[in-house]
Amino acid sequence: MSTIRQQLASPLQLLALATAGIILLPLGYVTAQALSADPAVWSRLWSTRIPELLFNTVSLAASVAVITLVLGVSTAWLVTRVEFPGRRLWEGALVLPLAMPTYVLAYVYSYLLGFGGPVEHFWQLVAGPQARIFSPHSYWGATLVMALDTFPFVYLLSRSALLSMNVSFEEVARASGASRLSTLWRVTLPLMRPSIAAGVALVILYVVSDFGAVSLLRYQTLTYAVFQQMTGRSDNTAASILSLLLVGLALIFLITERWFRQRSRFYQTTGRYRAPQRHRYGWLGTLAVTGYLGLIVGAAFALPASLLIQWSLSPEAQATLDNRFFGFVWNSGILAASAATGGVLIGLPLAYLASRRPTMLNLGCLQAAYAGYVLPGPVAALAVLVLFTKLAPIFYGSVLILIVAYVIHFLPAGLQSLEPALQQITPNLEEVARTLGLGMRATWRRVTLPLVRNGFVVAWVLMFLQTMKELPATLLLRPVGFDTLAIRVWMEASEEYFQLAAPAALLIVLLSLPALALLVSKDWRAA
Amino acid sequence: MPFECSLPTLHRTLLSGLVLLFAAGIFVPSASAADKLTIYSGRGERLIKPVLDAFTANTGIQVELLSSGTTELVNRLKAEGDRTSADLLITNDAGSLELARTAGLLRPLNMREVERAIPAQFRAPDNAWVGLSGRFWIVVYNSTMVKSDQVKSLLDLADPKWKDKIAIPNSGSEYLQAGVSVIRATYGEEKTKQFLQGLKTNADGQVYQKSSQIVDAVAKGQVALGIVNHYYVYRHLATQPNAPIAVLMPDQQEGGMGAIMNVAGVGIVKSTKHLDSAKLLVEFLVAQAGQKLFADLDKEYPLHPDVKADPALVERKSFRAALVPLTKLAELREPTLTLIEQVGLR
Numbered sequence: 001m002s003t004i005r006q007q008l009a010s011p012l013q014l015l016a017l018a019t020a021g022i023i024l025l026p027l028g029y030v031t032a033q034a035l036s037a038d039p040a041v042w043s044r045l046w047s048t049r050i051p052e053l054l055f056n057t058v059s060l061a062a063s064v065a066v067i068t069l070v071l072g073v074s075t076a077w078l079v080t081r082v083e084f085p086g087r088r089l090w091e092g093a094l095v096l097p098l099a100m101p102t103y104v105l106a107y108v109y110s111y112l113l114g115f116g117g118p119v120e121h122f123w124q125l126v127a128g129p130q131a132r133i134f135s136p137h138s139y140w141g142a143t144l145v146m147a148l149d150t151f152p153f154v155y156l157l158s159r160s161a162l163l164s165m166n167v168s169f170e171e172v173a174r175a176s177g178a179s180r181l182s183t184l185w186r187v188t189l190p191l192m193r194p195s196i197a198a199g200v201a202l203v204i205l206y207v208v209s210d211f212g213a214v215s216l217l218r219y220q221t222l223t224y225a226v227f228q229q230m231t232g233r234s235d236n237t238a239a240s241i242l243s244l245l246l247v248g249l250a251l252i253f254l255i256t257e258r259w260f261r262q263r264s265r266f267y268q269t270t271g272r273y274r275a276p277q278r279h280r281y282g283w284l285g286t287l288a289v290t291g292y293l294g295l296i297v298g299a300a301f302a303l304p305a306s307l308l309i310q311w312s313l314s315p316e317a318q319a320t321l322d323n324r325f326f327g328f329v330w331n332s333g334i335l336a337a338s339a340a341t342g343g344v345l346i347g348l349p350l351a352y353l354a355s356r357r358p359t360m361l362n363l364g365c366l367q368a369a370y371a372g373y374v375l376p377g378p379v380a381a382l383a384v385l386v387l388f389t390k391l392a393p394i395f396y397g398s399v400l401i402l403i404v405a406y407v408i409h410f411l412p413a414g415l416q417s418l419e420p421a422l423q424q425i426t427p428n429l430e431e432v433a434r435t436l437g438l439g440m441r442a443t444w445r446r447v448t449l450p451l452v453r454n455g456f457v458v459a460w461v462l463m464f465l466q467t468m469k470e471l472p473a474t475l476l477l478r479p480v481g482f483d484t485l486a487i488r489v490w491m492e493a494s495e496e497y498f499q500l501a502a503p504a505a506l507l508i509v510l511l512s513l514p515a516l517a518l519l520v521s522k523d524w525r526a527a
Numbered sequence: 528m529p530f531e532c533s534l535p536t537l538h539r540t541l542l543s544g545l546v547l548l549f550a551a552g553i554f555v556p557s558a559s560a561a562d563k564l565t566i567y568s569g570r571g572e573r574l575i576k577p578v579l580d581a582f583t584a585n586t587g588i589q590v591e592l593l594s595s596g597t598t599e600l601v602n603r604l605k606a607e608g609d610r611t612s613a614d615l616l617i618t619n620d621a622g623s624l625e626l627a628r629t630a631g632l633l634r635p636l637n638m639r640e641v642e643r644a645i646p647a648q649f650r651a652p653d654n655a656w657v658g659l660s661g662r663f664w665i666v667v668y669n670s671t672m673v674k675s676d677q678v679k680s681l682l683d684l685a686d687p688k689w690k691d692k693i694a695i696p697n698s699g700s701e702y703l704q705a706g707v708s709v710i711r712a713t714y715g716e717e718k719t720k721q722f723l724q725g726l727k728t729n730a731d732g733q734v735y736q737k738s739s740q741i742v743d744a745v746a747k748g749q750v751a752l753g754i755v756n757h758y759y760v761y762r763h764l765a766t767q768p769n770a771p772i773a774v775l776m777p778d779q780q781e782g783g784m785g786a787i788m789n790v791a792g793v794g795i796v797k798s799t800k801h802l803d804s805a806k807l808l809v810e811f812l813v814a815q816a817g818q819k820l821f822a823d824l825d826k827e828y829p830l831h832p833d834v835k836a837d838p839a840l841v842e843r844k845s846f847r848a849a850l851v852p853l854t855k856l857a858e859l860r861e862p863t864l865t866l867i868e869q870v871g872l873r
Contacts, residue, residue: 048871115749138732218734220873228873231596232699233864234626389606397607480565480593480612491572491594495737 013362016349020365023408026383027247027371033386034240041237049225050245057221057249060142060214061204067147068203071296072154073196077184078293080162083278084286090293091159095520097300098152099512101469101486103212104505106145107493108304110136110216142219146207148300153206154199156520161195162188167276180279194260201257208250209376211472216493222246227378227472236382243379250374305509311502320500325488328504332468332484335399339406340463343414344456346407351418356427366415373412377472380409385477402477409473410466414459421455458519465515469508563589564804567604569597569618569701570791571737578820582811588804597623597701604632604796614799615808617659620701621649621790622708622856624656629857633794638806644813644831648852649790658790658853659812660827662756664706665786666775667742672751680778681710681787682718684752685725694733694741694753695726698872702738702756706787707867708859709851713784716866723870734873739763746770756789761826761839776846785847789856790830 079091097105113119113136124131134140169191173183189196214224222242229239281289311317347369354366375383384405388396395401425448433443471486478487485504492501568575572594579590593600597618604611604627616633618624627633628651635653642654649658666678672692678684684693696703711719733750735741741753742763748771760774778784793812795805811817818829828836828843836843851859 044865044868048868052871115744116747135732215736218736228697228699231599232697234598234602238868385606393606393608394610397603397611475595476599478593480567481591495571495573495739496743 012349012353016353016362016365019346019350020368022404023371023411024368026380026387026408027375029386029390030240030243030247030379030383033237034244037237037241042241045238045241050242053220053222053225053242054245054249056139056219057208057223057246060139060146060219060221061207061253063139063143064146064150064207065200065204067143068151068154069196069200071147071151072199073158073189073192075151075293075296076155076158076162077188078289080159081276081278082285082289083280084289086290090290090297092520093297093301094155094293095152095516096297096513097149099509099516100149100301100304101212101471101489101505101508101512102146102149102210103216103471103486103490103493104308104509105149105300105304106136106142106213106216107489107498107501107505108307109141109145110493110496111307111498112136112303113141137218139219142214142217145213145217146210148296149213150203150206151296151300153202154196157195157199157202158192161192162276165191170276197260198257201253201260204253205250205257205373208246208253211377212490216490222249223376223378223472226376226382227476230378230382230476236386239378239382240386243382246376246379247374250376254370254373305506308502308506308509311499312506314499314502316499317503321503325503328483328485328488329507331482332486335402335406335474335482335484336464336467338399339403339410339467340414340460342403342407343411343463344418344460347411347414347418347459351415351422355419355422366419369415370412372409375409377409377470378476380405381473381476384408384473397479399479399482402474402479402482405473405477406463406467406470409470410463413466414463417455417459417462418452421452421459425451461515461518465512468511562801563591564614564801564808565591565612566593566615566617567600567613567796568592568594569600569616569620569623570594574825575617577824578812578817581820582808582817585811586804586807588807590808596699598699601627601630601632605630609798611796611798613796614801614805615793615795616656617791617793618701619662619789619791620705620856621656621658621792621853622705622860623701624792624794625651625854625857626860627794628653628655632797634797634799634802636795636806636809638809640810641813644815644818646830646832649830650792651794651854656792656794657809657813658792658830660791660818660821660825661788661830662702662758662791662827663776663786663788663848664702664754665757665760666752666777667745667755667760667772668752668775669745669748669750670771670773672748675773675775678752678775678777679780680783681706681754682714682722682778684729684754685722687725687729689729689752691729691731691733692751693726693730694735694744694750695730696738696741696754697734697736698867700738702789703754704860704863704867705789705856706754708856708863709784709787709849711863711866712851712855712859713849720866720870723867723872727870727872742772746772757840758826761837764839765826774841776841778849779846783847785849788848788853790853791827 075094079087079094111117113133115135120133123133136145165188169187170183173187174180178186208221209223211223211227214221215227222245226239226242226246229242230236233239350366350369353362372380384401388401429447429451430443433447434440438446468484469486471490474484474487475490478484485508488504489501489508566579572592576592579592582588583590597620600616600618601623604613604616607613616624616627624633633655635655636657638654641650641657645657649661650656664681666681666684668675668678698704707719707723710722733744735744738755738759741755742759744750745753746763746767757774760772763770763772776786778786793809795802795809799805813831815831815834818831818834821827822829822834822836826837826840828840
């Protein structure tokens with residue numbers, strides 16, 4: 001039996017190895033190109049751009065981390081520890097900003113906060129005609145947009161930490177005379193620390209690799225600079241050098257996140273779970289809480305979404321809804337579907353082998369597939385581009401190259417659903433099926449596949465969604481006639497044709513909503 | 528029994544469906560581009576698509592457009608080599624066209640129509656690229672904030688008194704690269720470096736990706752001055768005639784270098800499989816009717832001597848252009864980029 005398995009596993013093994021190789025090769029090429037660059041280029045970049053870019057990137061990540069920490073934890077605490085009318089509704093609404101791509105939020109805010117925009121007009125009514133507000137095209141603008149867009153990561157993780165936490169800890173603290181505030185400070189928050197840290201690391205990873213918002217807000221980060229180098233220079237040396245730095249930076253945050261995630265396991269308390277006693281607020285408290293949550297959800301989702309709807313209904317925007325527009329929808333759909341399917345097909349053997357035959361080799365292959373996490377869009381594009389021009393130039397400019405970039409970039413997101421799905425079924429089930437006379441293939445089809453189906457669907461949807469929103473790699477690698485919805489939003493928005501960008505942006509948001517619901521419902525437990 | 532069978536079948540259908548979808552995604556586009564002209568365009572889609580639509584309406588030849596950055600597209604052509612699906616390259620900058628020509632990407636043309644319509648200084652010696660429309664790198668100013676005599680030369684914008692009052696394009700912009708090349712060729716390395724350093728300080732937070740945004744910022748009074756190609760100003764004025772903006776033709780003073788000119792142009796890609804259609808398009812673009820479209824729609828200076836520019840523009844005869852020939856922009860590019868990087872422009 002086991003020999004049969006081994007024989008059958010070996011082609012799978014080869015496939016997994018090949019996949020890991022294909023994913024790691026581009027990264028290797030970029031690294032090699034950066035390291036073999038003329039030292040003069042390195043020193044020129046060090047003396048001019050790199051300090052500024054590193055400072056901008058790290059300081060943006062830091063400020064967004066602090067703000068998301070406050071927003072995420074406070075909102076999670078409110079919906080899990082306080083009772084007020086409409087709590088259930090807010091609990092779900094706080095996830096909505098995840099459906100809004102950063103570039104959409106960025107363009108809405110460059111209108112709202114822009115010079116002569118509505119917020120400034122309002123402020124001038126209050127503070128006099130010469131009053132100015134901060135420009136959205138600045139450090140603070142980028143911070144605001146990124147924080148509003150990413151705080152749900154911290155919210156979601158904090159929320160589930162608060163829900164699964166054994167409330168006895170808090171009750172003991174209260175019984176021993178600690179005040180409500182000091183219980184929060186000395187018991188609840190320390191217990192949540194690993195989840196919060198994981199959420200914040202996720203936010204930072206997201207900020208560091210974001211292209212859409214920083215390009216529209218003209219805030220110079222490493223990711224944006226890589227894109228500019230690739231589009232403005234005839235050789236990619238400087239782009240590779242900046243990419244290598246960016247990969248290093250992302251790697252640091254990825255490792256941090258992993259580390260905290262692993263530590264968070266020690267805190268899981270089993271059994272004796274009981275819903276926490278919710279503190280009931282009076283009308284004043286309710287008003288304050290509702291106002292606070294309303295402000296956050298309004299700024300991060302409701303206001304931008306209603307602006308998009310209003311713009312989409314304008315005659316200028318309606319005029320763009322022709323055949324060409326539906327072509328963009330079709331392009332987005334077919335690209336995202338291909339990438340998601342490719343991702344599932346490629347991720348499957350990796351995840352399967354790692355959970356069934358966890359040898360060093362198989363686990364290594366799986367880890368290699370997570371490399372996409374540290375390859376922000378422009379870097380993934382650069383890596384794939386360099387690889388293909390060296391090894392298989394025939395595919396340059398074809399859809400294949402774009403799909404490879406997507407798969408590399410988004411495979412980690414898919415694997416995170418595939419891996420647990422495969423882990424949760426025990427090999428016994430398959431062995432039973434085999435002893436009852438089913439062939440290898442029939443077992444796979446009739447036992448394994450139905451069991452992992454949900455994980456598959458989630459992985460597919462996740463990769464579909466990410467691909468549909470993807471911007472920099474699409475911009476750099478799209479073949480002729482393959483503009484997507486995301487590209488249209490960016491092209492119109494970067495020339496400040498807000499109305500014209502709105503229908504495509506709105507469609508992306510609408511398509512993201514059911515996918516978001518599916519993802520959240522996977523381990524959603526109402527508080 | 529039928530139920531037992533249906534599940535695996537369903538899965539097989541589903542799985543093979545997915546695989547098909549995946550395969551379809553890869554192979555669909557190569558089929559669709561069969562008998563169309565494919566154009567790589569470094570010009571804004573808004574500026575070139577109406578002209579191409581007019582061509583399609585006239586000839587029935589379909590056009591597929593890939594709009595992107597000029598340098599990016601030249602890089603792409605180089606990488607794709609003979610396998611490219613592109614038939615023509617349209618760019619916003621003569622230097623990029625000349626670079627593409629010297630890299631052997633473009634096809635020399637022997638067309639009487641071209642030679643008759645476009646003066647020799649606006650095309651490559653072998654006609655591998657042909658200029659289509661002229662543009663000048665000018666200063667746009669907000670007339671409520673600045674008087675027209677406060678700035679004489681582009682170099683004046685480096686003056687500390689304009690701190691936080693000017694907007695410039697980012698360093699990836701081919702206009703900026705060409706403009707700096709001309710300044711370098713005229714004034715030398717050191718003076719250009721000082722100019723760029725001043726520009727960098729003055730435009731600190733106002734470095735834009737798109738020229739239309741610069742004009743917009745000047746019109747709103749967010750900044751007082753900006754450097755852009757002239758037609759962005761007139762296009763803005765065409766939709767908002769009351770905007771408080773005006774064009775200042777720089778470097779016209781005694782002994783000044785003259786306004787920096789560049790052309791947008793077209794070249795036929797060497798490996799094209801649709802040479803006849805591609806030539807038809809070039810012919811259409813250089814002919815009076817095509818030239819008039821650039822003049823009317825885009826507010827550029829037509830290069831055909833018999834076609835008049837939009838009357839709103841500063842009359843072409845009333846100002847001098849800088850003397851650096853367009854073909855030299857290519858060789859000037861690399862040292863210019865090094866300088867730009869040294870100064871650390873964004």
